[in-house]
Amino acid sequence: MEAFEKNIRRVEPYVPGEQPRQKVVKLNTNENPYPPAPGVERALRELDTADFRLYPDPACSVLVDAIADFYKVGKDQVFVGVGSDDVLSLCFLTFFNSDKPVFFPDITYSFYKVWAELYRIPYECKKVDEDFRIVKEDYYGANGGVIFPNPNAPTAIYENLEFVEDILRHNRDVIVIVDEAYIDYAGPSAIELVDQYDNLIVTQTFSKSRSMAGMRIGYAIASPKLIRYLNDVKYSFNSYTLNRASLVCGAESVKDREYFEKTVAEIVGTRERTKERLAKMGFSFTDSSANFLFVTHPEYDAGDMFRALKEAGIYVRWWDSDRIRQYMRITVGTEEEMETLFAFLEQYVSKEN
Amino acid sequence: MEAFEKNIRRVEPYVPGEQPRQKVVKLNTNENPYPPAPGVERALRELDTADFRLYPDPACSVLVDAIADFYKVGKDQVFVGVGSDDVLSLCFLTFFNSDKPVFFPDITYSFYKVWAELYRIPYECKKVDEDFRIVKEDYYGANGGVIFPNPNAPTAIYENLEFVEDILRHNRDVIVIVDEAYIDYAGPSAIELVDQYDNLIVTQTFSKSRSMAGMRIGYAIASPKLIRYLNDVKYSFNSYTLNRASLVCGAESVKDREYFEKTVAEIVGTRERTKERLAKMGFSFTDSSANFLFVTHPEYDAGDMFRALKEAGIYVRWWDSDRIRQYMRITVGTEEEMETLFAFLEQYVSKEN
Structure with missing residues (x-):
């Protein structure tokens, strides 16, 4: 060496x-076996490559606006990133700065542990039960934040909003992230709890139900306050993230309900x-x-x-x-x-x- | 609160x-006042949006290969990221893990300080002289790594390769990063020193001379060993970065010398x-x-x-x-x-x- x-x-x-x-x-x-919405191709064809010389809009407005419209939330409640991995990684960096451990399931998305180690965040894995179900009582204790996917991966199990809300009610003093990469194939999204719980962040992705894994788009929906914190950290160290093609293709895709x-x-x-x-x-x-x-x-x-x-x-x-x-x-x-x-x-x- | x-x-x-x-x-x-190379538009038009459903190549081979060809370096000597901010930020995370401070100029790219603080890396700013020149002797002392832009920003001053090599010779035991965002408007690149100094990393960007700020592409050229370390960290926490449009547009742009x-x-x-x-x-x-x-x-x-x-x-x-x-x-x-x-x-x- x-x-x-x-x-x-x-x-x-x-x-x-x-x-x-x-x-x-x-x-x-x-991945999605079907192509993205037809409007995506049109949007790509209409892109003026001469504009590539200019930095993209750091606020990603065209895409943020489309997502806000789709979910009927405020434009100040949406944050976008280069895939939900980028969004989640930034959430770890922004929100998990406690000395207490962040809680997440033992069988879950493998990157949670990686980000925690990368940013030197203490964490504790909570065992899912024998049927691979998350045990909500495990998340009641003192912690530095909670994150779990719903549906969980790779178990594919969805827990209803009552379950999610129970975890939220027991964690009013920390940030709770519900990673909903697969939610569109499941049931109601925790997005409807965002206005009620201002410590809740819901993340989703364009890689699955929107068939755009190849374009790297993810987003978070939360209270305006939490979105502001995320944007502050983003602007402080990497202002320009989504490129011009992702912004317009992503926006077109969201418009086709x-x-x-x-x-x-x-x-x-x-x-x-x-x-x-x-x-x-x-x-x-x-x-x-x-x-x-x-x-x-x-x-x-x-x-x-x-x-x-x-x-x-x-x-x-x-x-x-x-x-x-x-x-x-x-x-x-x-x-x-x-x-x-x-x-x-x-x-x-x-x-x- | x-x-x-x-x-x-x-x-x-x-x-x-x-x-x-x-x-x-x-x-x-x-930004560049001229549009990107004409091949970029063609590459974009030829993209099959149906493929957007699939993740992009995590190794970014088409772009890595084009850059390696252009600079006549090995394919295992090139790392690409979402703009040089992404590449540099990952370099900080990968290479600057010493207890000793990383050295960089006081007047320089403002993100160095931000990344150091973000990742809790100790750093020391070395004053540029009254003519805004970097003082190479300031970089001789014990440190945890060195980074400086050449030409420096916002001073626009280029130092020749003898200067760069002097800093390298005095820093054989740490990683030295030369951030060459503006090199194509200046003189010889430190890329020619990479084979001689296996602790040297040269970073460049598509945002300036290649007129593609809007597509977010940056890269690093170094010894195969350092590129491997960078890829290990990248794969460990965010495998899919550059999207399909950036990969092909970037590759086309490099081909048009x-x-x-x-x-x-x-x-x-x-x-x-x-x-x-x-x-x-x-x-x-x-x-x-x-x-x-x-x-x-x-x-x-x-x-x-x-x-x-x-x-x-x-x-x-x-x-x-x-x-x-x-x-x-x-x-x-x-x-x-x-x-x-x-x-x-x-x-x-x-x-x-």
């Missing part, structure tokens, strides 16, 4: 779901049919309210199955981690993609074990 | 140069003519090697002049800060824009003081 390496940060790099270049059935990163609702319904329909098919094959799974399923089979090893699927050009996600080693996460794709998956699995589970 | 506000990070928000919506002569944020050299030459030509015109009016200034000038007038207050210019629809930059309060920073625009500026200033300096 060279002397200059002594003070370099050592991390365990996250391994993102593979982005294969050849043609595969890609059910591994919870009909297309949004139609594609969400398609995916929910496919998901429900997938549950039936998998159940018939002997799989068991959590009751998914997301665009993916979290499945296990009593007779077949999940790691083996994952590798066999990959071999056959069907990519799903599997983690060699405690408690979830016998589970695979399968994204809901098109009907056709799911049929390819079913055909493979039906063969697989009919073999001698 | 609510209880939940107790642990919220308090910052002094950075005030970015104004992005006026009405038609003005905009010489305040060092001829257009790049032509527009850089135009701006350098205008800058030199601007020096002559301003000198005739009695202004004095540093010997700019950037796409902006750092100017003062012995008889007129810079703040007054800044406000008068703004009143007339000519935006330049001025800071109410120690040591530079009598200076304005003026971006080099088109010949036509500069003529508007000259006309105003000639009037201004002919008036009774």
Whole structure:
């Protein structure tokens, strides 16, 4: 090791779901199988590249306004960033500065732990129960903030607003972040609690239900006060974030409510049919309210199955981690993609074990 | 103040140069007056928006490869981010983890201090001399890393590679970052020292000479080892950064060397003519090697002049800060824009003081 390496940060790099270049059935990163709203293409074509010479609007107004309109909240209640990872990371930096630990589930989005370590924020993981449900009483104790996804990932389990509100009621003196990346496939959003709880932040993303993972857009909705804090931190260290293409494409996408609702319904329909098919094959799974399923089979090893699927050009996600080693996460794709998956699995589970 | 506000990070928000919506002569944020290379428009038109549903390539290969080709360095020597602010911020997080202070000039890019404070990195500002030159001997002492822009901003002063190498020779045990946002308007880049000094990182941006501030692209060139460290940290906490539009537009822009050299030459030509015109009016200034000038007038207050210019629809930059309060920073625009500026200033300096 060279002397200059002594003070370099050592991390365990996250391994993102593979982005294969050849043609595969890609059910591994919870992307949307449908293209974005038609207006997105038009918006992109109309962009004047001569304007690329100019910095983008640091306030991201065109996109903030569209999101505020869609959710019927104030423009001062919306913050946007380069994907919800960017928004969440900034939330950690802005809101979690207590000496007390931030609470989040043990089985959850893996980046919470990473951001906490990165920013040297104390944290405590609260075990989800045997059915992978978050135990709300675990979040009653003194803490430096709370964050959980709803639906949770990779468990796909949605908890209703009564549950969310119970956690909020027990945490009036800290910031509570509800990460709703998959909410559009589930039930009511905690956005409707924002006016009542000014310590609540709801984050969402364009990467799933809006089919724009490739454009990196995420947002937070909260009280004007919390949004102001977020903007202050953002402006203090990186003023220009979303580029000109993301701003206009994102805004166009939000304007098309009909297309949004139609594609969400398609995916929910496919998901429900997938549950039936998998159940018939002997799989068991959590009751998914997301665009993916979290499945296990009593007779077949999940790691083996994952590798066999990959071999056959069907990519799903599997983690060699405690408690979830016998589970695979399968994204809901098109009907056709799911049929390819079913055909493979039906063969697989009919073999001698 | 609510209880939940107790642990919220308090910052002094950075005030970015104004992005006026009405038609003005905009010489305040060092943007390029010319559009990006013609290939950028083609690349944008050819983008298939259906692919927006998929995450972008986390390795950003198409852009990394184009940059590596342009600078004749290895593909494993290039790191890209969402503007050079993103790249630099990540460099601070990755490389500056010593108990000793990081050194940078007192008059320099204002974000260095912000990132250091944000990540709780000790730092020490070294005074530039009376002519605003960096004093290289100040960087010989024990430190936790060194960063300086070359040319420096807002002074516009370029130091040659002998100077850069001297700082490198005295700092073999820490990481040295040379922030070359404006290098294409100056002289040789420290990129040619990268193979010799494996503790050197050179950062550059697409926002100036490549006319793509609106698309948020920056990059670092260094030894494969340092690039690996940067990628490890990036993948550990935010895997998908540059969106699909930035990747292809950026790559196209780099491929057009001829257009790049032509527009850089135009701006350098205008800058030199601007020096002559301003000198005739009695202004004095540093010997700019950037796409902006750092100017003062012995008889007129810079703040007054800044406000008068703004009143007339000519935006330049001025800071109410120690040591530079009598200076304005003026971006080099088109010949036509500069003529508007000259006309105003000639009037201004002919008036009774």
